[in-house]
Amino acid sequence: MASDTISHTLATITLPPTLPALLAQLNALTPPLAVVVALSGRALGVADTTTIAHAQALGHTQCTPALHLWPLPGRIKPVICIYGAWNVLRHDRRYVARPTQPYPHTTVAWDAITQLLDAPVIPIIQHICGVAQANQSTLYMVGGAARSVYDRQPIHDLDLALHGNVPVVAATVAAQLGGTLITHGPFGTASIDMPNATEHVGITRLDLIPTRREHYARAGALPTVVETDITADTQRRDISINAIAIELRVGADCPVYDPFDGRHDLYHRHLHLLHPLSFCDDPTRIIRVARLVERLQLQPRRTLARVVQATMAHHHLHVVSHQRWYQEITKTLQEHDPVPALARLWHWKFWKSLHPAFDVHPHHYQHLARVPLPYRLVAWLWYAPTPALLALLQTWSMLPRTLRDMPALKAQLAAINQEPGIRPSQLMHRIGEYDRAMLHAIGIGDPAVARLANHLDTIAARTPPLHINGHDIIAIGIGAGPAVKRALQALHVALYDGECTAQTRTEQMAWVHRHFGPT
Numbered sequence: 001m002a003s004d005t006i007s008h009t010l011a012t013i014t015l016p017p018t019l020p021a022l023l024a025q026l027n028a029l030t031p032p033l034a035v036v037v038a039l040s041g042r043a044l045g046v047a048d049t050t051t052i053a054h055a056q057a058l059g060h061t062q063c064t065p066a067l068h069l070w071p072l073p074g075r076i077k078p079v080i081c082i083y084g085a086w087n088v089l090r091h092d093r094r095y096v097a098r099p100t101q102p103y104p105h106t107t108v109a110w111d112a113i114t115q116l117l118d119a120p121v122i123p124i125i126q127h128i129c130g131v132a133q134a135n136q137s138t139l140y141m142v143g144g145a146a147r148s149v150y151d152r153q154p155i156h157d158l159d160l161a162l163h164g165n166v167p168v169v170a171a172t173v174a175a176q177l178g179g180t181l182i183t184h185g186p187f188g189t190a191s192i193d194m195p196n197a198t199e200h201v202g203i204t205r206l207d208l209i210p211t212r213r214e215h216y217a218r219a220g221a222l223p224t225v226v227e228t229d230i231t232a233d234t235q236r237r238d239i240s241i242n243a244i245a246i247e248l249r250v251g252a253d254c255p256v257y258d259p260f261d262g263r264h265d266l267y268h269r270h271l272h273l274l275h276p277l278s279f280c281d282d283p284t285r286i287i288r289v290a291r292l293v294e295r296l297q298l299q300p301r302r303t304l305a306r307v308v309q310a311t312m313a314h315h316h317l318h319v320v321s322h323q324r325w326y327q328e329i330t331k332t333l334q335e336h337d338p339v340p341a342l343a344r345l346w347h348w349k350f351w352k353s354l355h356p357a358f359d360v361h362p363h364h365y366q367h368l369a370r371v372p373l374p375y376r377l378v379a380w381l382w383y384a385p386t387p388a389l390l391a392l393l394q395t396w397s398m399l400p401r402t403l404r405d406m407p408a409l410k411a412q413l414a415a416i417n418q419e420p421g422i423r424p425s426q427l428m429h430r431i432g433e434y435d436r437a438m439l440h441a442i443g444i445g446d447p448a449v450a451r452l453a454n455h456l457d458t459i460a461a462r463t464p465p466l467h468i469n470g471h472d473i474i475a476i477g478i479g480a481g482p483a484v485k486r487a488l489q490a491l492h493v494a495l496y497d498g499e500c501t502a503q504t505r506t507e508q509m510a511w512v513h514r515h516f517g518p519t
Contacts, residue, residue: 107253108149108246113141116148116155124177124194124206128160129250131172137164139248140211140230140257143237146244150263151296161245163211163230166190170208179206188212188225212236214281230257238285239292240265240272271298279311283320286311286350287328287341294340305348312353322396325354333376337369342380357384357392367445375441378402382442386410402438409434413452424459425496432456463495467505468512476509477518487516 114122132139141149143159162169167183170190174181179194188210211233212225230245237243240260247255256263265272271293279286286308293300311317332341343362345351351358364383371379377400381389386407393404412430416422431439436453443450468491473484491512494500502508 106256106258108256109253110249110251113149113155113246113248113254116153118154121158125158125248126250127177128169128173128206128208129248131176132162132164132169135165135169135172137162137166137169138230141246141248142209142233142244143242146246147241147262147266149246150244150266158206159209160207161209161211161230161233163233166208166210173206173208188227231259234259235274237274238278238282239274239289240270241292241296241298243274266296269296269298271300271304273304273307276307276310279307280314280316283311283316284324284328286348287325287332287345290341290344290348290350291332291335294344295335308348308350312350317350317354323398326396326398329358329377333368333380334373338376339366339368342368355388355392355396357381357388359388360384365445370444371441372437375402375438378406378438379441379445382406382446402435405434405438413449416452417448423497424463425493427456428459428496432460459496462498464501464503466492466495466508468508472505472509473512473516476513476516478512478516483516487512490515 117125129139140146140161140163141159142161144157145155145159148155166188167190170183170192171181173179174192174194177192177194179192182191182193183189184191190208192206192208193204194206210225210227211230213228213232214225214236230247234243234245234257240262242262243258243260244262244266245257247257249255260272260274264270271289273289289300289304292298332338335341339362342351342365346359346362351360358381360381360383365380368376368379381403384392390407393399393407409431416427416430419426431452436456439449439453439456443453466488468488470480470484470488473487474480478484478487491500491508494511495502500508500511502511
């Protein structure tokens with residue numbers, strides 16, 4: 001691109017010598033373009049009218065954020081104006097989405113891709129490619145899967161995009177492979193459940209996503225999608241290393257689409273947002289980016305934290321549903337070691353902004369990688385203040401029962417600590433019904449809970465099981481009613497406390513008769 005022109009999808013403009021003349025040229029276009037000028041007058045950016053309307057809908061009235069910036073000749077440098085703090089990203093050219101460059105004529109060999117796939121998955125991908133070709137459609141590997149190809153890592157999550165007739169291709173594949181087709185109307189996505197075909201490799205669902213352009217009516221809203229080509233599809237991504245696409249051609253060289261030089265960033269472990277409103281459009285991207293930074297050991301620029309801070313300052317986190325946040329939190333806890341991502345978000349003050357219950361200092365959960373997956377949420381929030389936790393439980397209805405039991409459990413443990421001579425039966429009565437595996441999981445990071453869980457295991461192991469019931473008590477001659485309950489409870493207490501060592505039904509019946517039977 002020549003240094004004295006601005007390229008846009010609508011026009012190519014030769015730069016005039018003065019800014020007023022440039023404004024006149026831009027306003028003459030149909031639809032007109034808008035120019036954002038930094039407060040110092042040293043920089044400008046170009047945004048189309050759709051972008052401007054979107055920014056205004058989000059409440060940005062002082063200045064118009066620009067999604068696409070072009071370097072201008074002379075001393076003028078690019079800048080993003082966002083939330084009035086125009087200097088947040090000043091002079092950070094690589095941080096901003098660049099105009100689409102012609103795709104480099106690069107390819108990756110089909111064999112290089114299949115080497116990273118589980119063997120049973122390869123014929124499935126080949127079959128989908130064949131069906132797509134027969135329906136004048138093109139299949140792409142995108143997102144994390146395409147990134148794994150260039151990172152030479154096994155591909156576990158298949159991210160597939162289809163340019164063409166998604167419903168027909170998905171229905172045909174599902175029918176031919178014996179899968180179950182699930183469609184998601186608003187987004188044009190089709191899912192195929194194929195447990196019989198892929199159960200041995202851990203992939204039971206394939207998602208076919210149409211290549212699309214997204215528009216967010218407001219911050220945090222689910223997007224409105226319009227099907228488009230792979231060029232526009234890569235531009236809707238959040239970061240450069242996620243904007244790589246590989247056109248799948250069985251047995252041949254596969255063209256690579258990488259408009260933002262994501263392969264270069266991946267090689268050098270750089271992280272670059274494609275545009276500064278990315279987190280405003282979808283605030284859940286903040287968690288996803290934190291996961292990628294730690295998983296891939298990326299080096300983000302200092303401005304990344306500033307963009308996160310700006311998003312939180314304008315309360316965009318709270319327009320996202322609790323369910324969507326919970327899904328991202330769950331994915332983060334499922335990382336091989338979730339601690340670095342959780343800690344990075346804490347240093348960004350993200351957890352405090354999302355909900356005070358999540359604002360737990362990282363030194364409390366350094367052990368989290370050793371906690372079994374089902375109990376990581378409980379182990380993470382074990383040190384959360386109880387009032388904040390109770391407030392969280394009142395509003396986040398999808399949280400698991402193990403977490404909902406935690407406030408009562410903490411209260412019981414506090415009371416037990418004040419009773420050093422507590423009997424085994426009293427201990428089992430108070431906390432014996434709690435999930436023992438949960439207690440052991442919490443105990444990995446809390447030695448006091450670990451000792452208590454081990455003590456409960458010892459009590460349970462040495463206590464004989466109860467072999468009699470209410471009918472047996474009545475047969476002894478004890479009248480039906482509260483007396484039966486009292487007798488069973490007394491036997492249970494005696495077994496826990498070691499006052500009764502009866503191992504069989506006959507011995508337990510004799511103990512009850514001796515203590516409660518008719519004289």
